[in-house]
Amino acid sequence: MRAVALLLLLLSGCAGRPAEVRPAEVQVTFDANRITFASARGIADRATGRRVTIDDPARVASVSKLVVALGVMRLVEAGRIDLDRDVSDVLGWRLRNPAFPDVPITLRMLLSHTSSLADGIDYIVPLGVRMRDAVADPKAWDVAHPPGRYFHYANINTGIVATVIEAATGERFDRVMAREVLRPLALDACYNWGEGCSDAKVARAVVLYRANGDVARDDLGGKRPDCPVVAVAGCDLAAYRPGDNGAIFSPQGGLRISAHDLAKIGQMLLRRGDGFLKPESVAAIETARWTFDGTNGDTSQGFYCRYGLATQTVPTLAAGCEDDLFGDGATWVGHAGEAYALRSGLWIDRTGGRGIAFFTTAVADGSKGQSRYSVEEERIVRKAAGETAVMPK
Template identity: 30%
Template sequence: MKNKVTLFFLFILLGHLAIAQDIVADGIKSIAEKYNAIGIAYAVVKKNKIIKTGAIGYKNLETKESLNSENLFRIASISKSFTATALMQLVENGEISLDDDFGDLVGFPVRNPAFPDQVITLRMVLSHTSSINDANGYFNLDVINPNKSLDWRKSYNSYSPGTQYEYCNLNFNMAGAVLERLTDKRFDQYIKQQILDPLNLDAGYCVDSLDSERFAYIYEYDRELEHFKIQSAAYNPRSEEISNYELGYSTPVFSPTGGMKISVTDLAKYMAMHLNYGKYAGKRILQKKSVKTMQTKVAHKEGYGLALCEVDNFIGNKKLIGHTGSAYGLYSSMFFSPEEKFGIVVITNGAVLKYDNGHVALTKEVSNFLYNSLIEKLREVPINKGGK
């Protein structure tokens, strides 16, 4: 009798999941139409397992080739967490400290000219509290190197390091250079060796090492002309820059701050590792203490830890950890709850941009829809645990 009851509830659950498949497909299409999205890829993780991946729309708008969940996207600023994860591995090994002088690590003076006696630490750089800004740009380290540029002072804000928050891409391109100096390995190769390969992720920062047939084309919406423009620069080859590469300084070529190319499915696996405090599919990438450090706010008002931020206005008022990305017309989001053991990744390769309470409205709406359809609804399905 017990087995029959268990099977009965299993059939109910399977039936619910089958219905959910149709609801999800229709729901995502409806949201896509609302924002004129070129394509949307998504993945849902629950209790350390991917329970749903999918994609709608186009990989290539011109040819009408369909998007799928294995296509590669340049995910923009979610890339920062890969850089921080690799550096935290070195912190675990005792090779560096989060409170080390960042100038000593990067190989040239890093001091706010208004506060020359105050040390700017690795922790400050990874949490956007360094007082460094992007005013001079961030794709060449010369802009902040006093030995290379007369305008280096413009790369600093007027407040004391560690006291305020300002989001800064230059922070992470410098952090990538630090990784190279410490490991004597090229940034993209080190990330592959230490994070991607152990997790069995087919991804990377070096565009030339990836299968270009898998790239999802990225489109930016021109509001004046009211149409989408393809952004081929998102996947420009880097072979020429690499041929003249200076280890520990040319690192922005790979954009540690935003250059990861990965599918929504593999990004969900990476997210699951952080969701499970450093471990996924039997592979430990970081110790629990290190992951908690990354997830803990340094910039308390803004909610930033180390390349991960805390939000409470993305899915209801739930406390979530993660990051977003925006570049070339692509918008991405990766948010998860370590307490409730779920996470959701959403990427669009082009849409009409609208905001909702500080977040890209499309990725937020899709994430809420997926949560309500695949996380919250499943809790309503009764599961017999062998009782009367």
């Protein structure tokens, strides 16, 4: 009886604690024409015990920005928008840094984070709030630097890019992305569970868990959420006017996509557009528009040192830069993602003709490897790149 009582006491002491979670870790390496390696391990949904696969969609955080850039370049090629035109002309309202009211802001600046916008306000602008009202707050701006001259990574940039896309097309951001990017590339993916994801794909969603086991995001129970956008008071999308606030579909980080489908994007880039984009459009995306010179930007403690149109280039061998994710001497272009205890990436080494798409969940806050990237990211990509560097304890 005493043993039974002790067991009950131990069980009661665990009540309410999150269950231990095994991270879901997926990676797919590729060259221009084939998948060269794929691995998936861990649990996608603790409630059902479902194991993760390379085809299960996860919220890949800021890798979403790179995919937005693909949509922008498709519209540029179609003559619908211009990278260097004042976006105010498309938005129908004046987008200006209040400290520099005469300096136009362009899509090229927004995509390269040189627009002088800053995340001084909440970049998650919900349904019912107009983007023009959100960025009217002076805290949305870096008033010390004019547009076009200083790098300041800010998620709100991508929300405005999505709003420009809507204003130029007259359509919801998620629908434009499905038509211009996801379907042409045969990707079963979507922004914030909006247009583009099949019901079967939604049912395979990867639940994002924190390192302590708490649910962080996307515990869907196999069903599409009732509201696919960020909303605080009702979800009347029928009344939404495209161009008011493209941020409702979380263009900065809300893409749900599998590592396998991310690899298809990487292969398209390695093939220099492959009919989806012109080679010069791919080059425009990849080419670093900004390189840190010691004074011309905020590197986030050495994480960002070269940036293109929603792409990072690593490594940068300069003082103040700690962006050597791969540690193999090669130059890699792509984008990293970090949110809700997930780390992700889509990277290509054009010279080596190779790439990697990956994500891993339940990463502890503050995890840091030899670079500014996490231990988990370095372990995944350095193994894939043939690197044998010992990770710090």
